[in-house]
Each structure stands twice: as C-alpha cells, then as structure tokens.
Amino acid sequence: xxxxxxxxxxxxxxxxxxxxxxxxxxxxxxxxxxxxxxxxxxxxxxxxxxxxxxxxxxxxxxxxxxxxxxxxxxxxxxxxxxxxxxxxxxxxxxxxxxxxxxxxxxxxxxxxxxxxxxxxxxxxxxxxxxxxxxxxxxxxxxxxxxxxxxxxxxxxxxxxxxxxxxxxxxxxxxxxxxxxxxxxxxxxxxxxxxxxxxxxxxxxxxxxxxxxxxxxxxxxxxxxxxxxxxxxxxxxxxxxxxxxxxxxxxxxxxxxxxxxx
Amino acid sequence: xxxxxxxxxxxxxxxxxxxxxxxxxxxxxxxxxxxxxxxxxxxxxxxxxxxxxxxxxxxxxxxxxxxxxxxxxxxxxxxxxxxxxxxxxxxxxxxxxxxxxxxxxxxxxxxxxxxxxxxxxxxxxxxxxxxxxxxxxxxxxxxxxxxxxxxxxxxxxxxxxxxxxxxxxxxxxxxxxxxxxxxxxxxxxxxxxxxxxxxxxxxxxxxxxxxxxxxxxxxxxxxxxxxxxxxxxxxxxxxxxxxxxxxxxxxxxxxxxxxxxxx
Numbered sequence: 001x002x003x004x005x006x007x008x009x010x011x012x013x014x015x016x017x018x019x020x021x022x023x024x025x026x027x028x029x030x031x032x033x034x035x036x037x038x039x040x041x042x043x044x045x046x047x048x049x050x051x052x053x054x055x056x057x058x059x060x061x062x063x064x065x066x067x068x069x070x071x072x073x074x075x076x077x078x079x080x081x082x083x084x085x086x087x088x089x090x091x092x093x094x095x096x097x098x099x100x101x102x103x104x105x106x107x108x109x110x111x112x113x114x115x116x117x118x119x120x121x122x123x124x125x126x127x128x129x130x131x132x133x134x135x136x137x138x139x140x141x142x143x144x145x146x147x148x149x150x151x152x153x154x155x156x157x158x159x160x161x162x163x164x165x166x167x168x169x170x171x172x173x174x175x176x177x178x179x180x181x182x183x184x185x186x187x188x189x190x191x192x193x194x195x196x197x198x199x200x201x202x203x204x205x206x207x208x209x210x211x212x213x214x215x216x217x218x219x220x221x222x223x224x225x226x227x228x229x230x231x232x233x234x235x236x237x238x239x240x241x242x243x244x245x246x247x248x249x250x251x252x253x254x255x256x257x258x259x260x261x
Numbered sequence: 262x263x264x265x266x267x268x269x270x271x272x273x274x275x276x277x278x279x280x281x282x283x284x285x286x287x288x289x290x291x292x293x294x295x296x297x298x299x300x301x302x303x304x305x306x307x308x309x310x311x312x313x314x315x316x317x318x319x320x321x322x323x324x325x326x327x328x329x330x331x332x333x334x335x336x337x338x339x340x341x342x343x344x345x346x347x348x349x350x351x352x353x354x355x356x357x358x359x360x361x362x363x364x365x366x367x368x369x370x371x372x373x374x375x376x377x378x379x380x381x382x383x384x385x386x387x388x389x390x391x392x393x394x395x396x397x398x399x400x401x402x403x404x405x406x407x408x409x410x411x412x413x414x415x416x417x418x419x420x421x422x423x424x425x426x427x428x429x430x431x432x433x434x435x436x437x438x439x440x441x442x443x444x445x446x447x448x449x450x451x452x453x454x455x456x457x458x459x460x461x462x463x464x465x466x467x468x469x470x471x472x473x474x475x476x477x478x479x480x481x482x483x484x485x486x487x488x489x490x491x492x493x494x495x496x497x498x499x500x501x502x503x504x505x506x507x508x509x510x511x512x513x514x515x516x517x518x519x520x521x522x523x524x
Contacts, residue, residue: 028435035442042446045456046304049311054303181289188296195303200295 006102010110018116029119036069036123039190054195060222061191063131067221068190068214069124071154073117079159080112082179084166094256105163105249128221137221150217150231153238157212158186160241163249170252182208189214205230212237264358265366272370276378283375287383290327291390297323297451298391312455318482319453321393326450326478328380328387333413333473335368338437341424346432354516361421361512368417396483404490408477411497415472418504419444425508428515449475453484469504472497 018025043065047058056064088094088108097104165179189210193201204211212234220231276283298320305316314322341364344350353360387393396402423440427433445451447470454465454475465471476493479485485493 023430024432024435026435027430027433027439031435031439031442034439038442038446038451042451045452045458048458049456050304050306050308052306178285181285181292184289184292184296191300191303196299200299 003102003106006106007110010113011115014113014115025116028116032117032120033123036120039065040127054192056192057135059131059134063128063135063222064192064215064218065190066124066127066129066131067150067218068154069127070121071151071158071213073120073124074151074155075158075162076117076120077115078109078113078155079162080114081108081162081166084108085169089169098253098256104253105246132221135222137223143221146220150220150234153235154213154217156238156242157209157234160238160243160245161186161208161210163242163245167245167248167252170256186210186213191215209237209241265362268363268366269370269373272367273374276371276374283379286331287379287386290331290379290383291387294324294327294387294391312453314453314455314482314484317392317394318484320391321395322453322478322482322484324384324387324391324393325481326474328384329409329412329474329477329481330450331375331380331383332372332409333416334375335371335417335420337364337368337417338420338423338440340364341421342427342433342437345424345427350519361508364421364424365414365417368420369413372413394482396481400487401480401483404487404494405477405481408480408490408494408497411494411501412473412477414501415469415497415504416444418501418508419469421508422504422511425511425515428519444470444473447471448473449478453479455484469500472500 040062043058043061046053047061051057053061088097094104097107100107161182162179165182168178185208188196188200188204189212192215193204193211196204201211212230216227216230217234219227301319301323302316305311305319309315311319341350344353350360353363388395419440423433423437426436430436447465447468449471450473454462454471457465472493476485476497480490480493
C-alpha cells in the first residue's frame with residue numbers, strides 16, 4: 001500500500017517537472033511518433049520490392065511491429081535506466097537512495113519514469129488494428145486478456161535484461177557502452193526469427209529473449225500454429241528474467257561500496 | 262587557423278585516451294550491419310537484383326554506410342545543448358575564437374579518430390564476416406574520401422543548427438532525437454534512396470539529407486557512374502554553402518536574446 005502511494009506521489013511530481021518545458025514535451029511526442037513511423041516506412045518501402053519476407057506477408061510484419069511497440073512503450077515508460085551508471089554510481093546518487101526505506105530498484109524506476117512513452121502503446125495498437133483488419137483477423141473474447149498478459153511478459157523481458165545490464169555497474173564502475181549495444185540487438189526481435197541463422201535464433205529465444213517481445217507473442221494473434229508454444233511461454237520467460245534481475249540487483253546492492261561523494 | 266588545428270589535435274588525443282570504449286562500438290556497428298544483412302538477404306529471397314542493386318552490393322552498401330557514419334557522426338548538438346543549459350556557453354563566447362568553428366573542429370577531430378580506430382578495423386572485420394565486394398579502383402576511393410568529407414560538413418551543420426535551437430527552446434532533447442531519426446532514414450543509411458517511391462525521391466532531391474550517407478555509399482558501391490558521382494559531390498558542396506546562411510542567421514538571433522540559465 002505504501003508503495004502504491006509512493007508511486008502516485010512520484011507521478012504527480014513528475015508531471016510538474018515535465019510540464020515546465022512544454023514546447024519540448026510536444027517535440028518529444030512528435031519525435032517518438034517519427035521514430036515509430038520510420039520503422040514502418042522502412043517496412044512499407046521494402047515490401048514495395050518483395051511480397052514475402054521469410055514466408056511472412058507485409059501486413060503480418062506490420063502487425064508484429066505494432067505488437068512490439070506496446071510492450072516496448074511499457075518498458076520505456078517504467079524502466080528508464082539507461083543512465084544508471086552515470087547518474088547513480090559515478091555521481092554517488094545511489095547513497096541517497098539506499099538511506100531510504102523503500103526498495104532501491106523501485107525508487108530508481110520511479111525516479112526515471114517517463115509516462116509520455118506510453119503514447120507508443122497507442123500507436124502500436126493503432127498499427128495492429130490497421131494490419132489486423134487488412135488480414136481479416138477475428139478477435140475472440142480471450143484475446144484482449146492474452147494480449148495484456150503477453151504485453152506484461154514482453155515488458156518484463158526487456159526490463160529484466162536491462163536491469164541485469166545496469167547491475168554490471170555494481171562491479172565495474174567504468175562506463176560501458178553495453179546498453180546501446182543491447183538496444184541494437186533488441187531490434188532483431190521485431191522481425192520474424194526464421195530469417196536469421198540458427199545461432200542468432202537460439203540467442204534471441206533463450207539467452208537474450210527479445211523474440212518474446214515481438215514475433216513470438218504476435219504470431220499467436222496471427223494464428224501461426226507452429227509458434228503457439230513459444231507465444232504462451234512469453235509471460236513465463238518475462239517473470240523468470242525479471243526475477244533473476246531482481247536477485248542480481250539485491251546481490252549487487254550488497255556489494256556496492258560507493259564511488260562518489 | 263593554428264588554434265583550430267590545435268583543437269582537432271586535442272580532441273583526437275582526448276578520444277585516444279578513452280579508446281577502450283570504442284572496441285564495444287565496433288561490435289555495435291557489426292551487430293547493426295549483421296541485422297541488416299540478414300534482413301536484406303530475406304528481402305531479396307531468390308531475386309538477383311532490386312532496383313539494379315544486387316544482394317552483394319546491398320551488403321556492401323550497408324557495411325560502408327555504417328562505417329562512413331562513424332566518421333561523419335558526432336554529438337555536437339547534444340554537447341552544445343549541454344553547454345547552453347549549464348551556462349558554460351557564456352565563457353565560450355568570450356574566448357577569442359568562433360564558437361561554432363571551434364565546435365566543428367572538435368567534431369572533425371573526433372571523426373578522424375573514429376576513421377582510423379573504428380572504421381578501418383571495423384571494415385576489416387566486417388570484410389571477413391560478410392560477403393562484401395570492395396573496389397580497388399583508386400578513383401573510387403578518392404571520390405569517396407571527398408564525398409564523406411562533405412558528408413561530415415553537412416551533418417555537422419545540421420547538428421549546429423539543432424544545437425543553436427537550445428537558445429530558443431531551452432530544453433531540446435526531443436528535437437535532437439527527432440533530427441537523428443530523420444537523418445537515419447532520409448540520408449539513405451537504412452536503405453538506398455533509389456528504393457523509395459518516385460515521388461519521395463523527387464522531394465528528397467531538394468533536401469540536404471541524401472548528401473550525408475546515400476551519396477558516399479553509392480559512390481563506393483559503384484552505384485553511380487563517374488559523371489553522376491561528380492554531380493552528386495557538386496550538390497553536396499552546394500548544400501554545405503547554403504546551410505551556412507540559416508546557421509549564421511540563427512546564431513546572430515541567439516546571441517541577441519541569450520538567457521543563461523545557470524553557470
């Protein structure tokens with residue numbers, strides 16, 4: 001309960017700071033929309049020259065991309081830990097966090113919250129509706145529930161991986177560029193995994209399971225029977241990876257000795 | 262002039278001190294090239310060529326455009342925004358040099374560093390992993406060199422323009438991101454301009470973006486004839502000249518209405 005009230009207090013503070021620079025907030029919405037549109041344009045242009053991509057049609061690829069945007073939006077709204085090393089370790093802000101009686105990871109997540117990213121979910125759903133209607137997909141009563149389940153699973157996969165990466169900072173306080181690298185790898189999950197070779201497919205499924213954010217769960221709604229098993233694994237993988245990351249985090253906090261003043 | 266060359270040297274040495282950061286950078290670019298390699302082979306399927314570009318040419322195009330990006334890319338817009346927001350720009354302005362010129366030179370120092378410690382080893386690695394075709398024609402290489410130098414200037418000028426807007430917007434993280442995304446797509450980094458539908462291509466002709474990535478990459482993959490290459494380089498040059506005008510104008514306005522927010 002205490003955690004819930006903390007959550008809303010942080011959000012109200014957050015809204016105040018964001019509204020300070022309104023012009024920029026507007027541009028940020030716009031730039032988010034742009035970057036989502038650009039991937040879409042890429043897909044559209046590419047399909048101007050081919051009909052199938054590894055056996056998937058244009059609308060199916062667009063649908064997968066639309067699905068991907070939703071868990072990704074949830075992830076970027078709540079797990080803004082890109083600058084964890086800089087902000088908390090190098091500048092010593094983590095000491096401040098650790099003196100407070102709330103779980104440290106929860107505080108850091110709240111401090112980095114970026115609710116405007118959730119707008120991406122709306123874009124994603126719009127894209128899915130567009131592609132879905134062109135494909136003539138029928139919606140059953142259980143689809144919305146599974147959708148929410150898969151979205152949460154996908155967001156947790158992302159969250160888990162990036163929290164684990166942030167944990168590296170507890171041991172090595174030098175700046176690493178591993179996060180942008182991972183971000184690039186995560187882009188692989190937006191396309192059907194069968195276009196990659198076996199090794200990359202294995203990595204994307206079991207080691208860095210980015211395929212569970214896009215193609216696997218989306219293929220369930222597309223009625224691709226051969227992937228069903230993977231689709232239902234999405235929430236499991238999400239929970240497993242997120243729990244692992246929290247365990248690693250707790251262990252890392254214990255090891256943390258402080259670097260700043 | 263000496264002080265500007267000195268600035269290139271200092272930035273080069275600074276980058277050299279933090280070079281370990283760059284080894285992971287090569288990996289990032291390698292991964293990007295890899296992702297697009299698989300994507301493009303899937304797109305080609307069994308097709309021999311699309312828009313007159315074969316799959317090997319396409320792989321080369323992707324590889325070379327990422328490696329060229331290492332040279333022309335810089336974060337001057339973000340650095341300027343930081344300096345303006347922290348009020349450091351006030352000190353910069355009293356110093357006896359042209360602030361924008363100095364920034365450009367710093368960017369060039371960074372670019373030269375990345376060219377030698379990033380693009381060259383990166384290209385070598387990529388060459389052995391992916392099926393890439395290099396031309397050993399000296400004239401291609403020299404045209405390419407000239408072209409990426411102009412790419413650097415166009416891209417830097419756009420960065421300076423974005424940086425200057427901080428004076429008016431105070432916080433322009435959103436604009437910086439939007440600019441980067443637009444350049445990635447419309448410069449031809451992600452896919453050659455010739456793949457776009459005709460009407461988009463004709464709009465693009467009147468914009469400076471294709472001078473950033475499309476022109477040098479097409480020259481390198483021999484997608485352009487010698488004549489086309491010279492015409493494209495001429496266009497790049499014209500853009501470098503044209504872009505000076507809005508920069509000077511905005512810079513003049515910015516200095517007049519500058520608000521230092523801290524420092």
